[in-house]
Amino acid sequence: MYYVNQEQIQRRLEAIPDIVEALKQVAGNWDGGIVSGFVQERALHLAIEVVTDVGSYLIDGFIMRDASSYEDIVEITHEERVFDDEVFAVLAELVSLRKPLVQEYYAWDRRSLHKLTPVLPDILEQFSVQVRDYLKQELGA
Structure with missing residues (x-):
């Protein structure tokens, strides 16, 4: 029996x-200003953290192969059919932003709307539904 938190x-x-909501508002009201830039930056960062945290809990709980990177977390959970190819493609691109956002933040372009910002709301909602469906399927919960 698995212990999935x-x-x-x-x-x-x-x-x-x-x-x-933050991503939708910033995409819909983009003005190129510093506040919009920081809101976008933080929303992208939080999206990455949610996806990788959930992935890590799934990997640990279902005893999937060990992940060696943030990108690997997304790849493993996709291979295990937690989410579909469309969601995977966007999430793989999203997690590749972690290093620029967290380690190279001084070089992040806060004046431009990132191409993932308007796309992510739908993808994150699909991710949430697909993770819940996966848990129901695997655990009968």
Whole structure:
């Protein structure tokens, strides 16, 4: 029997609506200003953290192969059919932003709308639904 920390997964998935709202607002009202830039930056960062945290809990709980990177977390969970190819393609691109956002933040372009910002709301909502469906399928929960 698997021990999957569903409570922690759920807590992270519950953060998605706020991230989605921030992404939608910043994309819809983009003005190239510093505040919009920081809102976008933080929303992208939180999206990465939610996806990789949930992925890590799934990998640990279902004893999937060990992940060696953030990109690997997304690849493993996709290989295990947690989410579909469309979601995978965007999430793989999203997690590649972690290093620029967290380690090379001094070089991040805060004056431009990132191409993932308007796309991510729908993808994050699909991710949430597909993770919940996967848990129901695997755990009967």
